[in-house]
Amino acid sequence: MTLKGKLVLVGAGKMGGAMLEGWLDEGTPAEQVVVLDPAPSDAMARLAAERGLALNPPVEEIADPEIVLIAVKPQIMDKVLPGLLPLARHKPVFLSVAAGRTIASFEAVLGADVPIVRAMPNTPAAVGRGITVICPNAHVTEAQAALAESLLSAVGEVGRVDDEGLMDAVTGVSGSGPAYVFYLTECLARAGMDEGLPEELATKLARATVAGAGELMRRSGEPAGTLRENVTSPNGTTAAGLGVLMADDGLKPLVARTVAAAARRSRELAE
Structure with a gap:
C-alpha cells in the first residue's frame, strides 16, 4: 500500500484497532497515520505513544488526508460525522465499515460530491482471516477504490460490488x-x-x-x-x-x- 497523504482512522476499537495493527505490520509509516477516537483504550494510547502515531489532534489541523476510514459504532455515527466536515473539503475518500449505514447517509452529512466507499467486514478480521466487501459511490476513482481494497486486505480478503442493494445480502452471509x-x-x-x-x-x-x-x-x-x-x-x-x-x-x-x-x-x- 502506497500512501501519498494521511490515513485517518476514526474509531480504534476492535475492528479499527485490528486494521491499524495490520497496516503498521505491513510497513505503513506511522507518521502518515492519524487516529481519532473519542475514548481511546489504554492499549491504543500505548500503541500511539510507542509507534509515534498522532492521536486525537484537532481535526482542522490534519493536513492532506488521503483516506478516512470510519470504524465507529453505527449508534454514535450521527455524533461523529459532523466533526469530520473539515476533512471533507480536501476530498479524501471516506471508507466506512459501519453496518447498516448507507452511502446516502454519509453524503447527506459530508456532501453529495464526496468520494465514499461503504464496506462490510466481519469479525475474523481481528486475526487476519476476515473478508470484506466494498461498494463505492460514483465519485470514487479506480485509484481510490484500489487504495480502499489495499487497506482492507491487511485483515483478510476483499470483494467488491457496484450495486449497493447487494450489501444487505453480504451482511446476511459474511x-x-x-x-x-x-x-x-x-x-x-x-x-x-x-x-x-x-x-x-x-x-x-x-x-x-x-x-x-x-x-x-x-x-x-x-x-x-x-x-x-x-x-x-x-x-x-x-x-x-x-x-x-x-x-x-x-x-x-x-x-x-x-x-x-x-x-x-x-x-x-x-x-
Missing part, C-alpha cells in the same frame, strides 16, 4: 456469518454431550473440527461440495449424518431463512 458458525460449534458440542461425551471433550472436539475444516477449505481451494463428497463414504457414518442435514427440511432451508432474516434486518437499519 457480516453475520461468523456468529452462525460459532452457534453451529455450540450445537455440535451439545450433541456430543447428549451422546455421552464429557463437556470439556465435546467442546474441544467441536471447536477443533470446525476450525480444522475451515482451514482445510481455505488451503485446498476446492469447492465445499467437493470436500464434503471426499469425506463421505457410501452408507457410512458421515452419509448417515448428512442424510439428516440434507433432507428437505434440513440445513439448507434453515440457513436460507437465517440469511434472509439478517439481510432483512440490515435493510431495516438503513431506513
